[in-house]
Amino acid sequence: MLYEDGLAVWDALRGMEETFFLWNVVPLHPHPPGAPFSNRAHNAAERAAGEAILSALIGLLRPERIIAVGRDAERAAARVADSRAGPMPRSPRRVPRRTSCGASGTGP
Helix, strand or coil: CCCHHHHHHHHHHCCCCCCCCCCCCCCCCCCCCCCCCCCCCCCHHHHHHHHHHHHHHHHHHCCCEEEEECHHHHHHHHHHHHHCCCCCCEEEEEECCECCCCCECCCC
């Protein structure tokens, strides 16, 4: 089963003709020690490591646009944009969560 954010992402991407690249704020799955099939929130060190990798990927891939999924991703993309000396793509945009009735919102 997909999480709500995952459903919102695939709803937003469905039918896109552009090439896209998906990246998590934390590229590895954080979990408590000894419990790899569980989940926990990422910590500041993991988030900072993910942001460093994202910054390098932006430099390599030079995307035209960044779309952040969720508030953590929106904040991480903004921090990466603020820390980069070179040109950044259009402002990060967040894909809103799905509503309880299953409809998804649209971003600006």
